[in-house]
Amino acid sequence: MPGKKHGPGIKNPDAYEEIRKDGASKEKAARISNAMASEGASKVGRRGGKAGDYEDWTVDKLRKRARELDIDGRSSMNKGELIDALRHH
Template structure:
């Protein structure tokens, strides 16, 4: 990305740019760049299958997945994994 600022909401702009250069989506790059130490924690998140549809829906909303209100729990999980 030639000299284009990702915006003030991105905490780690270098990491964001590196992820975008690797082909990650804008949303996923921002989510990773804004997480505090996520690369150090690892393995602490509950599996999607162990969460309620309400919890999965909230995550899909946070990520910005379109059409989420009409998706089943399984479809939401697939959409989150693709994003």
């Protein structure tokens, strides 16, 4: 497939590309598209949305999540920068 922007582990490339266009990280897009391929889109769609908005998280919680994702420079970021880094990692 010319111009593909993902690795060989993506089971539903069309869904992956659409999810990435919506601003999701590569990891999240892969996880969702692969779940859609194995379980069906309607089942995956019903179960999502439990994490809440990053704006509602404390800075400590945001830094902890950034550490889990190994985002560089997280210790010196303010809340807005942490949110942006988490959304675009």
